[in-house]
Amino acid sequence: MAISVVMPALEMAQETGKLLAWRKKEGEQVTKGEPLLEIETDKAVVEVEAPGDGTLAAVSANVGDDIPVGQTIAWLLKPGEVAPANEAQEKSLSARGTSAPERSTSASTQTAESEAASAPQISPKARRLAKELAVDVGKIKGTGADGVITAEDVQAFADSKAVVSTGAVPVSEPLSAIARLMAERTTQSWTTVPHFFVSRDIDATALVEFQKTKSARIAQASGDKLSITDVLVGLVARMLEKHPRINSSWSDGTIKPNKDVNVSVAMAVRDGVVSAVVHSAQIKTLPEIAARRRELTELARNNKLKPADIAGGTFTISNLGMYKVDAFTAIIPQPQAAILAVGGINDRVVAVEGKPAVRPMMTITLSSDHRVIDGARAAEFLRDLADAIREPDKWLRL
Numbered sequence: 001m002a003i004s005v006v007m008p009a010l011e012m013a014q015e016t017g018k019l020l021a022w023r024k025k026e027g028e029q030v031t032k033g034e035p036l037l038e039i040e041t042d043k044a045v046v047e048v049e050a051p052g053d054g055t056l057a058a059v060s061a062n063v064g065d066d067i068p069v070g071q072t073i074a075w076l077l078k079p080g081e082v083a084p085a086n087e088a089q090e091k092s093l094s095a096r097g098t099s100a101p102e103r104s105t106s107a108s109t110q111t112a113e114s115e116a117a118s119a120p121q122i123s124p125k126a127r128r129l130a131k132e133l134a135v136d137v138g139k140i141k142g143t144g145a146d147g148v149i150t151a152e153d154v155q156a157f158a159d160s161k162a163v164v165s166t167g168a169v170p171v172s173e174p175l176s177a178i179a180r181l182m183a184e185r186t187t188q189s190w191t192t193v194p195h196f197f198v199s200r201d202i203d204a205t206a207l208v209e210f211q212k213t214k215s216a217r218i219a220q221a222s223g224d225k226l227s228i229t230d231v232l233v234g235l236v237a238r239m240l241e242k243h244p245r246i247n248s249s250w251s252d253g254t255i256k257p258n259k260d261v262n263v264s265v266a267m268a269v270r271d272g273v274v275s276a277v278v279h280s281a282q283i284k285t286l287p288e289i290a291a292r293r294r295e296l297t298e299l300a301r302n303n304k305l306k307p308a309d310i311a312g313g314t315f316t317i318s319n320l321g322m323y324k325v326d327a328f329t330a331i332i333p334q335p336q337a338a339i340l341a342v343g344g345i346n347d348r349v350v351a352v353e354g355k356p357a358v359r360p361m362m363t364i365t366l367s368s369d370h371r372v373i374d375g376a377r378a379a380e381f382l383r384d385l386a387d388a389i390r391e392p393d394k395w396l397r398l
Contacts, residue, residue, distance in 0.1 A: 003052040005074040007067040016066045045303035058083035066125040122149040133158040194370040210392040237281035243381045249335040264313030277313045327363035337372035341365040
C-alpha cells in the first residue's frame with residue numbers, strides 16, 4: 001500500500017513547516033528510518049525520517065515552500081503501485097499556486113486555462129503575503145525551484161518598493177523562519193503567561209570544585225567533559241522530582257503533571273536559540289547527562305537535530321554564564337511552567353561569618369507561570385536548588 005509523506009507537526013501550535021531540502025530524489029529507493037527531508041521550524045532545522053520503504057514518487061513540494069502541517073507532499077510506492085493520482089495532482093498544483101483544471105472544450109475554459117498557464121508560479125504563503133502587502137506578483141521574479149515565487153521574494157520586492165518610494169536607506173534585516181517564529185512564540189508567551197520571578201545569589205565554591213574534580217574523572221573514563229550546565233541539569237532534575245508542581249504544565253485551563261523530568265537546555269545557534277532535551281534526566285548519571293548534552297550541542301550546531309531531540313521538554317535551563325552575564329530573566333517556553341536563568345560565576349566580596357570574604361558567586365532566577373506555581377512554591381524550589389548547588393555530592397553520582 002502506498003505510504004504518504006506528510007509535513008509533520010514537530011511542536012505544539014505549529015501550523016506550517018518550511019521545506020529546506022530533499023535527501024532523496026524522485027524515483028530513488030527509500031528505506032524506513034533514513035533521512036528523507038529537512039524542514040525548518042521555529043526551534044530548529046530538523047531531519048525527517050522516511051515513514052516506510054518504497055520508491056519516492058509524486059513529489060509535490062519545492063524547496064523553500066512553507067507547507068501546512070498534515071499535507072501530503074510525496075508518496076513511497078512499492079513495485080507496481082501508483083500514487084493516488086487526484087491527490088498528487090491537486091497537491092502539486094496547490095504548491096505552485098494554481099488549482100486543478102476542469103475538463104472543458106469551451107473557448108472560455110481554454111482561455112482561462114491559457115491565462116492560468118501563463119500566470120506566475122507562486123507558493124500559497126507567498127500569495128497570502130502578496131495580498132497583505134498589496135504587491136503585484138506579476139512584477140516579481142521567483143527565486144524558488146522552477147522559478148516559483150516564494151514569500152521571501154514577495155517581502156524583498158515589497159521592501160525594495162518601500163525604499164524607492166521613501167528614498168530611505170534600508171535598515172531592516174530579513175528574519176529567518178526560526179528567528180521569526182521564535183519572536184512570535186516569545187511574544188505570545190510574554191503577553192499571555194503571567195510571569196513572576198524569584199532570584200537567589202549562591203556561593204558556587206562547592207559547585208566549581210565538584211565540576212572540576214568529576215570532569216577529570218569522566219574525561220579519563222569516556223573522553224567527555226563535564227560542564228557547569230551538566231551539573232545543573234542533574235541537580236535541577238532531582239529538585240523537580242522533589243517539587244513536581246514546578247515540573248507541570250498549563251494545558252486547556254488545567255494543571256497537567258508531567259510523569260518524566262525532561263530538561264531542555266537552551267542553545268544558541270545561527271539566527272536564534274533552540275532548546276534540546278535531556279529526556280528522563282532524573283534517572284541519568286552525570287556521565288550520561290554530559291554525553292547527551294554534548295551530542296545535542298553538536299547536532300544543534302550542525303542543524304541535525306531530530307524531532308525527538310527537541311520534543312517533550314518539561315523545564316528549561318538557560319545558562320548565559322559563558323557570555324559573562326551576571327544575571328537575567330528568561331521568558332517561559334509554553335506549555336512549560338518555569339525556566340531557570342543562570343548567570344556567570346564571578347568572584348564577589350560577601351559576608352562570611354560576619355567578615356568580608358571573596359567567594360565565587362552566581363545568580364539564578366526562576367521565571368514561573370503564576371497559573372501553575374505560586375510564590376511560596378517557587379521560593380521553596382529555589383531554596384532547595386540553592387542548597388543542592390552548595391552540596392552537589394549529596395545529590396549526584398557518576
